[in-house]
Amino acid sequence: MPETPPSTPSDAGRADWLLTGGAIETFDPARPPATAIAIRDGRVLAVGETAELEALAGPGTRRTDLGGRAVLPGFCDTHIHFEKVAHEFGYLQLRDARSVADVLDAVAARAARAAPGEWIRCNGDDAGWHEHNLAERRLPHGDELDAAAGGRPVFLYRRPDHGVLGGAAAERLRELLAGFSAEEWDPATGWLRGPAVRVVNDSLYRPGVHEQEHRLRILCEASRRLLAMGVTGVVDPGLPAAFEPSWELYRQAGERGLIAQRVWLMNRLDWRRPFQEEYERVRATVVPPPAAGGLLRPWAVKLLLDGEFTGAWMRPGEEQGEPGAGARYSEEELRAVLSLCAERGRPLCVHAMGAGAIEAVTRAVRAMRERLTPGQVSIAHAFLIDAPLIRECAELDIRISVQPALAYTYAREMRQAWGPLAGRNNPLATMAALGLRFAGGSDTHPCAPLAGASIAVTRRAWDGSSLGGHEALTPREALAMFTREAGHYTGSGALGTLVPGAPADLAIWARSPLDLAPQEWPGLRPDLVAVAGRAVWAPDEHL
Structure with a gap:
């Protein structure tokens, strides 16, 4: 050029x-x-x-x-745990492991170049590895990990329901593990099962686990990796009860020029703590002004209204277990948080997987409609939304962030949890036809907008199975989720378009993705990326 x-x-x-x-x-x-x-x-x-x-x-x-060359608006991922992903980009990738020995060899190789005491972890949220792919059809044992890692702490996360800890890692987490049942934590094998896996995984992102300079360094690396995908903005749903330390991390990174993206950070309630305690914490939070030249902004309050696949809040007659078992908060608690957001003028983003949770949100918004501004409430995921709920969300201007990569990665878990209802997952074409605007996010690996957009067009899961081809988007609609619709979702006006007055966030491509088959999108890389009219990334680093 x-x-x-x-x-x-x-x-x-x-x-x-x-x-x-x-x-x-x-x-x-x-x-x-x-x-x-x-x-x-x-x-x-x-x-x-x-x-x-x-x-x-x-x-x-x-x-x-x-x-x-082609110029497109920069991509905005509307659901990416930025700090968490920064750690995960550097983890072991075990998708090619076919035996316990393969796993142990990878652990040993990482340990050979790891600093003393450095955690050795793997990426498990991309459907890339599973004990069923190993010859022994089991996870490694904790003592095997210790032998391979030379005493360094090892935690291997294999999706949200299984994992394994080495002995050195278990010793560091002794206090946390003491609260688990025998079904959740087996000291003899080091195996973790069920919700305990996520509890351990989340605990390793808490402030103080890693030195601040280490966190800043890997955040810088993650920023550049995302820029190499054309990502110029991220909406971070936050870590549980960790808004202040995350804000400070991003503020420092922005001031030092370590991240170039726009960042919207949510203040997330921790559903495992008493509601009133978390409500008062959020109420007392002093919302800071935008920082780092206006690229870092405090955004919504985040509430996890239900769980994930087996923990989704279903409607009567849809439940696999007890009615309402997936509800993490009552409707009264939801309305209390919504009332606080209305009072303070803050957006509210609600995690809602099941139709029962989505209905609870629409009921609350309708009851408080006069106190809310258009688009003040959004829903993350909305997996099991149906046509009546789509129409209601459109009427109430409830904005939606969908994550095609979740369906791609967790297709088996989704089908096991929901049975025939899983066929209703992510009804994107119906949502578009009925006038409901929705943005795209990742939430899990592969955390790349072009990969998520490709999944929205092909409607294929990691194992090749169909996610419902009748709900496929056109290529332009799929890319719009991460451009124009992301701007609408965040209330950022013309962001995500290239029209007069819009922020000049853009990526230059050798060929427009719209001229290529969606199956080719995940491997594409831009020639240059700019944020606010300033070139911030190019493959050769010479801008």
């Missing part, structure tokens, strides 16, 4: 940066693709044909000849 460097400051009203000779995808249905885009003061100044935008160039304008 040949560039002419600026020689003098731009004239008043002229572009700071002019990109010409390309294919500009605006993701605004009212604006067709163009060949040029002009940027000034971090925002889009104009979009149109190269010849007409030449008039916006002054002697100080930076110019880029795109040479036919």
Whole structure:
């Protein structure tokens, strides 16, 4: 992309940066693709044909000849646990392991280059490894992990219901493990089962487990890895009861230039603590102003209204167990939090998997509709939403963030938990047809918008099974989830489009993903990424 460097400051009203000779995808249905885009003061100044935008160039304008390359809005992932993912990017990848010995060899190789006392962990949320893929059809034992790791703490997480701890790791977590039942924690094998797996996994992200400089370093690495996917914004649903330390981490990272994305951070209630205690904590939280040049913003309060697959709050007649067993909060508690958000003018994001939980949200919003602003309430996941609930959410302007990667990764767990109802998962095409706007997020690996968008088009799970092809989106609709619809979801106006006045968050691609088969999307990488009109990433690091 040949560039002419600026020689003098731009004239008043002229572009700071002019990109010409390309294919500009605006993701605004009212604006067709163009060949040029002009940027000034971090925002889009104009979009149109190269010849007409030449008039916006002054002697100080930076110019880029795109040479036919495509320009798309930067992607925004509306559900990614940024700090958590920063750790996971560096974990062991065991998807190719076919025996316990393979797993132990990987642990030993990591231990050989790990610092003394450094935790050795693996990524388990990508459907990549499972004991059924191992010749022994079992997880390693804790003593085997100790022998391979040379005394370093090892925790191998294999999806949300199984895991294994080495002895050194168990010693560090002795106090936490003391609260588990014999069914949840077996000291002899080191195996963890059920909800205890998530409790241990979450505990290792708490402040103080890792030194601040280590957290900042891996956050910087994660930021650049996401930039390499074209991700210019992330909505972080937060860690349980950890808003303040997460905010401070992101603030420091932003001030030091270690992260380049826009970040919206939620204040998440910890459902394992007494409701009143968490409610008072959120009430007492002093909401900070935007930081790091306006890229870091405090955003919604987050409430996990139900559990996950087996813990979803189903409607009467849909439950596999006791009615309402999946509810983590009562409707009175939901309304108390909603009332607080209405009083303070804060958005509320509700985790709701099952239709019972979604109904509870719509009832609460309808009852308090006069006190709420449009779009103040959103739902994360909404897996088992049906047509009547879709219409109601559209009428009430309840915004939705869907995570196609969750269905891709947890298709088996979903079918085991919901039986025939699983066929109703993520009814994206129906949602679009009925006028409900929804954004895209990841929540799990593969945490890449192009991968999530590809899943929304192909409707295929990791094992090749169908997720319901009749609910597939078109390629443009799928990419819009991570661009235009993400801007709408966060209430950020024209963010996620390339129209005059929109933030100039963009990615330049050798070929537009829209010109390629969706199956090819996950492997694509941009040639350059810019946030607020400033180039922040390129493959060769020379911007």
